[in-house]
Amino acid sequence: MSVETSADPRERILAAAAELLAEGGAEAMSTRAVGAAAGVQAPTLYRLFGDKQGLIDAVVNHAFERYLAEKTARPPGSDPVDDLRRGWDLHVEFGLTHPSFYALMYSATRSGEAVEAAERSARVLTGMLERAAREGRLRLPVELAGQMIRATARGVTLTLIAEPPATRDLALSGCTRETVLAAITGRPAPAPDTLTPAALAIALDAALPEQPHRFTAAETALLREWLRRLMDEGGISPE
Incomplete structure (x- = not known):
């Protein structure tokens, strides 16, 4: 395999690493294999990424960018809880479509730009939850709801x-999603009164940081x- 369509060596290296990862998992993404596929020598790879961990971080960042592009492509809907539901489904679908990427994205070995990419992803979810909170739809604090x-x-x-694709039960995702959403929002959505x-x-x-006031x-x-x-009196801990 050879990826030499881009004049930018960094882009060629990332494309080669992503293809190797998708085809053979993290073990196939050796610096030697990536360099050969991208048509670059080892010194170029190390100059651009430092070491293999730097390359992995860059690939993870690339994966998060793809994920966030899909997640933010659709504008917010009229119901913030429905947006949370769609966000969950997109998350699971992305993982099943790109399992090797997903395993690296949520690996404990992330560092550098990969950590920053994960934080950007978390902020998208936080934004959805803050919107739900401002509309009175949350029973739990935003931070705890996000962690759940x-x-x-x-x-x-x-x-x-x-699970093997042939025996994979996708109903697990829908059932778990609805259980979690019920725990953090309640069903049906409460009327204002x-x-x-x-x-x-x-x-x-949740609304205080965005609303102007004289305090x-x-x-x-x-x-x-x-x-x-x-x-606390409602049995909800803000911690």
Whole structure:
């Protein structure tokens, strides 16, 4: 295999590494194999990426860029919970379509630009959850809701990747998704006059950073303390 369509050696190296990864997994992505496929010598590869970990990080960043491009291509819908649902489905679909990429994206060995790419992905989910919170749709704080979604979506995706495609039960994803969404939002969505004080506190807490107000920093901190007390009284921990 040879990838020499681009005049930019960095682009050729990334394309070669991505193709090797897709075809043979992380073990096939040796620096020697990547260099041969890209038509570059080892010194060029090390000059551009430092070492193999730097190359892996760049490939992971490339994978996250592809994932985020798909995730942000569609504008937000009218229902933030439906947006969370579509985001979950896209996440699982991306993992099943690109299993080798996915395994590297969520590996514990990420560093450098790969970590930054993962943080950008997390911010997209946080933005969706903050919108749901501002509309009074969350029963849990944004940070905790995000942790629940990320942990369960990754677990489901890795579980499905490990199953042979012929016996893969995709219903696992839908059932888990709806269970998690019910836990963090409740079903059906509460009407405004039935929102609990804890849900209203979460909504106001999420809206504060974006809404102009005349509170001083000390007054804002005090308000947040009161809001967290309301969350506690509703059985919701902001931690």
